[in-house]
Amino acid sequence: MSTASAKTAPILSIGHEFLAVPSRETAILADHMAATGEREDPAFPVGAACRIDSRSPWREIAEIPVGLDPEGIAVDVARRRAFVACSRSDFVSVVDLETHEVITEIQTGAEPIDIGLDEQTGRVFSADAHSDQVTIIDSATLEVETAVPVGGYPSGLTHVPEFRRLYVGNSLGSTMSVIDLDSLETVATVDAEPGAGAIGVDPTRRLAICVNFVGASANFYDADSFEEVGRLELGVGTCAIGIVPERGEAFIVNSIAGTVSRVDLDAIEVVEEIRTGQAPVGLTLAPAHDRVYVTNRGAGSVSVLGVADGVEWSQIPVGHGPGGVAVDAHDGRILVANAGSQTMSIVEDLLAARPPVPVLETPSPVLGSKLPPFSLEDYRTGERRTNHDWAEKKYILNFFASW
Numbered sequence: 001m002s003t004a005s006a007k008t009a010p011i012l013s014i015g016h017e018f019l020a021v022p023s024r025e026t027a028i029l030a031d032h033m034a035a036t037g038e039r040e041d042p043a044f045p046v047g048a049a050c051r052i053d054s055r056s057p058w059r060e061i062a063e064i065p066v067g068l069d070p071e072g073i074a075v076d077v078a079r080r081r082a083f084v085a086c087s088r089s090d091f092v093s094v095v096d097l098e099t100h101e102v103i104t105e106i107q108t109g110a111e112p113i114d115i116g117l118d119e120q121t122g123r124v125f126s127a128d129a130h131s132d133q134v135t136i137i138d139s140a141t142l143e144v145e146t147a148v149p150v151g152g153y154p155s156g157l158t159h160v161p162e163f164r165r166l167y168v169g170n171s172l173g174s175t176m177s178v179i180d181l182d183s184l185e186t187v188a189t190v191d192a193e194p195g196a197g198a199i200g201v202d203p204t205r206r207l208a209i210c211v212n213f214v215g216a217s218a219n220f221y222d223a224d225s226f227e228e229v230g231r232l233e234l235g236v237g238t239c240a241i242g243i244v245p246e247r248g249e250a251f252i253v254n255s256i257a258g259t260v261s262r263v264d265l266d267a268i269e270v271v272e273e274i275r276t277g278q279a280p281v282g283l284t285l286a287p288a289h290d291r292v293y294v295t296n297r298g299a300g301s302v303s304v305l306g307v308a309d310g311v312e313w314s315q316i317p318v319g320h321g322p323g324g325v326a327v328d329a330h331d332g333r334i335l336v337a338n339a340g341s342q343t344m345s346i347v348e349d350l351l352a353a354r355p356p357v358p359v360l361e362t363p364s365p366v367l368g369s370k371l372p373p374f375s376l377e378d379y380r381t382g383e384r385r386t387n388h389d390w391a392e393k394k395y396i397l398n399f400f401a402s403w
Contacts, residue, residue: 057304057355058316061333061346062100066093070337070344072115073326074124076139082335083124083137084344085112085324092126094142095344097328104142108135113155114198114324116166118181125166127154134168136184148184150177156197156211156239163223167199169210176210176219178226188226192219200241200250205265211238211252218252220268230268235259240283242292244307251292251305253280260294262310274310276303282325286332286349293334293349295322302336302347306354313354318345 067086070093074083081103082095091105092112109131116125117139124137132152136145151173159166159181166179174196178188195214201207206223216238220230235254242251243265250263251274258280262272277296280303284293291313294303300322301315320340327334328346336345375384 057314057349057351059348059350060317061348063319063338063341064095064100064102064344064346065342066095066102066337066344067091067105068342069339070324070342071113071339072127072324073335073337073344074115074117075326075328075335076117076124077328077330078119079139080330081139082326082328082344083115083117083139084337085115085126086342087111087113087129087339092124092137093344097330097346100346106137106142106144108137108144109133109147114157116157116159118159118161118166120161121181123181125157125159127157127168129153129155129171132170132173134166134179146184148179148186150179150186151175151189156199158199158201160201160203160223162203163201165201165223167201167208167210169196169199171195171197171213174212176208176221190221190226190228193217195238198238198240200243200252202243202245202250202265204245205248207265209241209243209250211241213237213239213255216254218263232263232268232270234261234270235273239281240294242283242285244285244289246289247307249307251283251285251307253283253294255279255281255297260292260305272310274305274312276305276312277301277315282323282336284325284327286327287329291349293325293327295325295336297321297323297339300340302334304349304351309354311354313351314349316347316349318347319343 066084067089069088070084070086072085080097084093090110091107093102094104096103108126109128111130112126112128114127122139124139126135133147133149135147138145150168151170153172154168155171156169164181168177174192174194176190176192179186192210193212193215195212196210197213198211200209208221208223209218211218216236218232222229235257237256239255240253248265252261260274261270264271276294278298280294281297282295292305301317303315304313318336319338322336322338324337334347375386
């Protein structure tokens with residue numbers, strides 16, 4: 001079932017709770033039309049597979065209910081399915097990309113956050129943060145094959161078919177686990193830094209890069225010896241990475257800083273900081289590597305950044321609290337996990353290239369204002385704790401778990 005994103009509102013994430021703010025879809029389209037003098041044509045029949053400059057720079061296809069607090073997304077192009085890690089439901093929702101319906105839910109360990117699919121073996125890998133393991137699912141039978149123990153609180157993973165390796169960032173363990181994709185044996189455990197999470201790998205330079213949310217840094221490793229060859233200090237809240245090997249560049253999200261760092265992989269240095277929407281958290285590359293998609297958890301949108309020019313071309317409204325993002329290589333559509341809406345959005349980016357006018361973001365009306373009364377669940381006891389409890393500093397508020 002499809003739900004128009006204009007009827008939903010972006011959110012500000014606080015732990016696992018969400019504060020609603022007014023929707024930005026109307027404002028974004030109004031700014032675009034005011035700058036170009038165009039009029040809206042909701043029936044404009046174009047698709048991402050054949051981009052052209054249209055009156056609206058995006059189109060919503062569907063918003064599909066999944067489990068609680070969805071984060072990572074993996075796409076099975078051949079079977080036309082998406083696997084969505086639902087962190088507070090402790091399962092993976094399997095979505096039929098043709099009918100836009102959930103066909104089953106697969107139980108994993110506690111708090112699955114990131115997820116990936118190895119096409120050669122047909123295995124799906126789920127990083128289960130509160131179980132300190134990776135669950136392996138057979139994508140054909142949709143049954144759990146086994147689980148592999150890793151370090152404390154695994155929150156990010158990536159697989160590299162060329163190396164037959166799975167890399168897992170363990171946030172509380174401050175380590176990176178390296179697993180053989182075929183034997184499922186752990187071949188290395190490498191020291192990283194606090195908040196180790198997302199991993200990026202450049203097969204050309206044989207570099208593995210672990211970004212550290214708490215450390216606000218990135219560690220660079222030789223992909224063969226696992227020896228550290230470099231380190232970068234980055235913006236606060238580093239949490240996602242994408243690699244463009246042919247340009248020798250990485251794009252790294254700094255969530256709390258509200259930027260994306262462009263990194264020269266040969267010099268191992270930051271060459272540019274790119275502003276995005278509020279609280280960016282997820283990132284993926286378009287198949288053509290001409291643009292980067294960044295989810296803005298605090299804005300309820302996806303920023304489209306030009307790889308060559310480092311400019312924000314547009315913002316695509318999605319559901320509440322977007323995080324994980326992937327591109328379906330079959331049709332170029334963007335899949336977004338909305339942690340606040342408990343949904344997965346499917347949208348199309350209709351821009352052929354950089355638009356003639358810049359994107360101007362309207363500041364959220366909640367910025368600078370006091371938080372309203374709220375309550376959060378104590379993960380250990382299941383009790384609800386109010387803002388008065390938090391104000392008295394009786395408990396630690398885990399921002400990272402749902403950032």
